[in-house]
Amino acid sequence: MQISSRFTIAIHMLSCMEVFKEDYKITSDFLASSINVNPVIIRKLLSQLKDAGLIEVKRGPGGAQIAKPLDEITFLDVYRAVDCVEENTLFHFHENPNQNCPVGKNIHAVLDDKLLRVQNAMERELASITLADMKADFEKKL
Amino acid sequence: MQISSRFTIAIHMLSCMEVFKEDYKITSDFLASSINVNPVIIRKLLSQLKDAGLIEVKRGPGGAQIAKPLDEITFLDVYRAVDCVEENTLFHFHENPNQNCPVGKNIHAVLDDKLLRVQNAMERELASITLADMKADFEKKL
DNA sequence: ATTGTTGTAACTACAATCGTTACATCTGAT
């Protein structure tokens, strides 16, 4: 199963917030039109990014802005913020292995650390990419 | 979103096939009782593992067995076999970014390679773990 | 007070997972 598009949408939102911060007021409608999704989806994600401390959102005729230096916001921060997966549960383990079977009884003990290694490898890579990288690459394009 | 339990079930199945290959005939009912899921689920996975060339399954009063040396079957092989995700699509990208927006127009160009790096990191780790590792760890436990 | 915007509830549509029943099909053994 795929990782929710909430993640790529959130990255897109943060990119817009950075690129357009000088020239436009960043509203959910503005973001929605760049990303081409419903503004309510954007607002939910704005809330989650705000709760994670990555952005600040003002109500009323407000606008949103990034709350930290770009190189301190990693993809992992965003991934966690929009909770694509709970902590340590990238893999869905089948629920009730048979405890009377030697394999069923020990499958968790044998498998858990290996699954965690995989998840850690992925999260390490997510943590190595920051919004500063995104900005640099956008500047090359624009 | 989590990676389907099909993956952990498949690893469990292969573990059973190895551990019990001397003493039991490996049927879908046998596997189902160790894993505690419906035998039909097991049969679908048996088919997928067979199609991937990882096991052989005999019809009739048959039984299944692993088709290759254990250290030549990686977690990545199993992951691919039970198609948890299509090739290169671990992340679900939002469909229609606005091409009239400089960010929307370039988001794919800027983001795709980074997402691929993350996916590759994960798959590299999956590829580094084999059924031989599972067997070794089970032997320590039993 | 008005206006523009966020925050959020409620609902629908859709897809995937997981589980189950049922039965056709095949194969090895007798």
Added chain:
DNA sequence: ATCAGATGTAACGATTGTAGTTACAACAAT
């Protein structure tokens, strides 16, 4: 050749998560 024991597979149904939409209350700046 038959039969028993399996696999292979179709057809459901329940549940969950995603994604989209409408509607409206709450709030803040002007």
